[in-house]
Amino acid sequence: MPETKVKKTEDFNEWYNEIVELADLCDKRYPIKGMNVWRPYGWKLMTHVDQLIREEMIRTDHQEVNFPLLIPESSFKKEEEHIEGFGSEVYWISHAGLNKLEERWLLRPTSETAMYPIFSIWIRSHADLPLKTFQIVNTFRYETKQTRAFIRVREIHFFEAHTCHVDFNDAEKQIQEDKDIAYRLFEKLSLPYILSKRPEWDKFAGAFYTISIDVLMPSFRTLQLGSIHQYKDNFSKPYEISFEGEDGKHNYCHQTTYGMSERILGALVGIHGDNKGLVMPPEVAPVQVVLIPIIFRGEEKVVLEACDDLNIKLSKEGIKSHIDKRDITPGNKFYDWELKGVPLRVEIGPKDIKNNQVVLVRRDTAEKQSISNDSAVNIIKEELNKLSKNLYETANRLLNENINRVNTIDEAKNLKGIVELPWCGIKDCALEIENILDGNTLGEPIEDNACNNSCPVCGKPGTTWMRYAKSY
């Protein structure tokens, strides 16, 4: 069995780079650092993920919008913390044609400052609320650190939901809905994750609080896939997003945002992939079942007809199937589709036709079975579900085995992945631990975070648990 040159378990980072190239996801040869070309297959996977997000947005009554890429400097500068947080990583446009611009424009690093001046116009009365919008666009951040396909890039394929509410409580309900969206979405992607409330010094620039969605990669580093922010009225005041209530009084909106990015694809590649290539959960796979005709001279027609039959049956059941009719040998096709991560492969040859059966192969386990033609569709459906569950369980094992709650720094030092230590609430204690463990704070667990044990740095009673990990 040919496999990647670099094994996933031996050198995850190298393996990841190799897979991204081999599977035709992106082309890193574009001559600007961190700006990669989406190749057809990579883009197809990304748009499938986007579509799952869209479905969640539609289900929860969000409206899709599309704001301009360019933001005037004056709009950007209205919220002070926000500028501080993003100022050092924005791209500026200072010239247009032959003219120097009177006011500079910037490429959105995120769209608060593009949207909120307009929200201020849109929202007049309580009847306009809640306003629930989202867009899927590219954003730009001038990363100075090492870039990595899908994981750290300078042009980011980005999902952002922005909502406005009558008060804090209604915004809090939105946060709950956001958590529910995460639950449903990541289950479809077979990606187990954890939610952490970011510490004060690490929250989104301008937010009241930030909840991060992190997954654990097989390199034992965490990857932040998304964030949910409660803004309170931090942005609505400078951007003057206010409404007239039933009582005739004017109030500022309370806002939330929800952001996710192409990192989801990075996680799908990194977490589910193996030394033969990608393994895509059926919900994302553009092709869920690939049919490989095994052609012998003189028997082309029967074999292709049998493929067509099954293909039609599968389509009727809403299963995305594809017949690979390319003029290359079957073995070649096997490797190709394995690399692309297609969940199930069906082989149909003259022998099978005689026996009224087909050969079914699972991508995740490589299990091969002959199944009767009549029950093929049902078995395929079942196997797709099993595969999806198996991916989730494997990933969940990785996460659960590598998230540990301990009381001392010495214990934490010996652990890979994510550790939870008691925290007294003092910033310097957390930073000290970051230093010693050579990791970052992820934040406090959202649930079950009560802690009475003493802080391993200062010895004062802990108030919560704090998570630390090496992260991307």
Place this chain on the structure above:
RNA sequence: GGGCCCGUAGGGUAGCUUGGUAUCCUUGUAGCUUCGGGAGCUAUAGACUUGAGUUCAAAUCUCAGCGGGCCCA
């Protein structure tokens, strides 16, 4: 922010120390035979990251840019 390494056809490489004709595999194209795990034969196409310097002569030596990878903070 600091340091180290690298850049040769579409992909992977040899050559660089000691300057002189660029190696092999894969891929692409055309044709015939093939097809249950990367088929065979024949023909053919394709490269020294950019700029400056040293030199009779630079893929090779020096410097800078751009790009990539790694380590430390």
